[in-house]
Amino acid sequence: MHPHTTSAAPAAAAAPAPAPAAPGGPVDLRSDTVTRPSAGMRRAMADAEVGDDVYGEDPSVRALEEHAADLLGHEAALFVPSGTMGNFCALRASAPAGTEIVADTEAHIVTYELGGLAALGGVQTRTLTGLAGPLDLAEVAAQIRAHSIGHNYNMIRTSALAVENTQARAGGRVWPVERLERLRAITDDAGVVLHCDGARIWNAAVALGVPPRRLGELFGTLSVCLSKGLGAPVGSLVVGDAARVERAHEWRKRLGGGMRQAGVLAAAGLYALRNHLDRLAEDHRRASELAATLADAAPGSLEPKLVETNMILVRVADSGAFVARAAEQGVLVGAVSPTTLRIVTHLDVDDAGIRRAGDILARLLATDQPTA
Ligand SMILES: Cc1ncc(COP(=O)(O)O)c(C=O)c1O
Structure with a gap:
């Protein structure tokens, strides 16, 4: 049986407390997706009003979709x-x-x-290296194959340009708003849609100190996640204008993603948006503190050096071996390349956990031999 399941689930009357990390159990810093629903979130799930969402009759799903659309400054959203x-x-x-989208080489949708x-979907993806920077935006503009640049029926047409904010494989990097604004002007000129993989758009907004809407409005469409830093167990939203969200709805159905009494999940998402958004600043603070400890132990090993949100990338000699050594000592971290570790802070790791992880990882790093 999975360690987090119980054989006889009790009636929902008293919402069970979230399973705390076992005392002396591992500090899990592999991803912000490893969180478990808090007691408050579980209560919201248990109390959720539900209906058949494939019939459009689930009030909790509707409430989540309306809240998310409003939060991001768009007309509609789809769970x-x-x-x-x-x-x-x-x-x-x-x-x-038969059209293409353009995305960064390192984007989640590409990797x-x-x-x-x-x-x-029959859609081709063309990659650009450095879309999030430093690639010059004039070069990006030149790469968009829009029909507006002249009729050529042999040439594939670019339909959308996708950015990722925060950019995970760049270490949770936040896109500068000004670069996004310029990119939006370019895509508008070319008549293509600017899409955001906003799995962690909430972290970007908190890091920049702006409301999510300030970022949301920069895009034609977004996909935003509730199950990363926000700590919901399941769920994402497509956000955009009503016509695009309606087409997305058809695709969700085609893919078998229509859910019935999904309100129990939507309630967790709504709870997360209402209660866990501002606290992302704590995750960012903890990531910075942990990064400082690691940089002290192994100067030059952090790449990038500046931690902007909740992720730290660390260069080591052999990430697989390092991950195994850290796990033996009770700290779980991820490997994103043969020589790069990824360490992520989240809702279920507190200051004591970060200190414990910092001590162990610093000790291991001090004896690691990073490649040049
Ligand atoms: C940047 C980014 N985009 C998209 C996804 C996909 O989300 P999911 O795992 O819910 O499919 C992830 C998952 O971690 C992600 O990090």
Whole structure:
């Protein structure tokens, strides 16, 4: 049996407290997706009003969709099971089969979504290195194959340009608003849609000290996640204008992503948006503190040096071996390349956990031999 399941689930009358990290159990810093619903969130789930959402009759799903659309300054939103499905449905709503989307070489949609747009959607992806920076935006503009640049029926047409904010493989990096504004002007000129993989748009907004709407309004469509730093167990939203969200809705159905009494999940998402958004600043503070400890132990090992949100990337000699050594000592971290560790702070790790992880990781790093 999975360690977090119980054989006889009690009636929902008294919401169980969240399973705390076992005393002396590992500090899990692999991802912000490892959080478990808090007691308050579980109560909200248990109390949720529900209906059949495939019939459009789930009031909790409606409430979540309306709240998210409003929070991000858009007309409509659609609850989907995952960020992968959110990106797919949002992009496929703008990109017909036989067109291309443009994204950063390191983007999640390029690296970790199993080529879904090509495999299931007939959409080609073209990658640019350095889209989030330092690639010059004039070069980005030149790469967009818009029909507005002249009729050429041999040439594939660009339908959308996708950015990721925060950018996970760049270490939770936040896009400067000014760069996004310039990119939006470029995509508007070219008549293509600017999409945001906003799995962690909330972290970006908190790091910049702006309301999510300030970022949301910069995009034609977004996919935003509730199950990363916000701590909900499941769920993402496609956000955009009503027509695009309607097309995304058709794609969700086609992919089998229609959910019935999904209000129990939507209630967790709504709770997360209402209670866990501002506290992301704590995760950012803890990531900075941990990064400082690690930088002291192994100067030059952090890449990038500046931690902007809740992720730290650390260069080591052999990430697989390091991950195993750290796990033996009770700290779980991730490997994102043969020589790069990823360490992520989140809702379920507190100051004591960070101090413990810092001591152990610093000791291991001090004896590691990073490659030049
Ligand atoms: C930046 C980014 N986008 C999209 C996703 C996909 O989300 P999901 O795992 O819910 O499909 C993730 C998952 O971690 C992510 O980090």
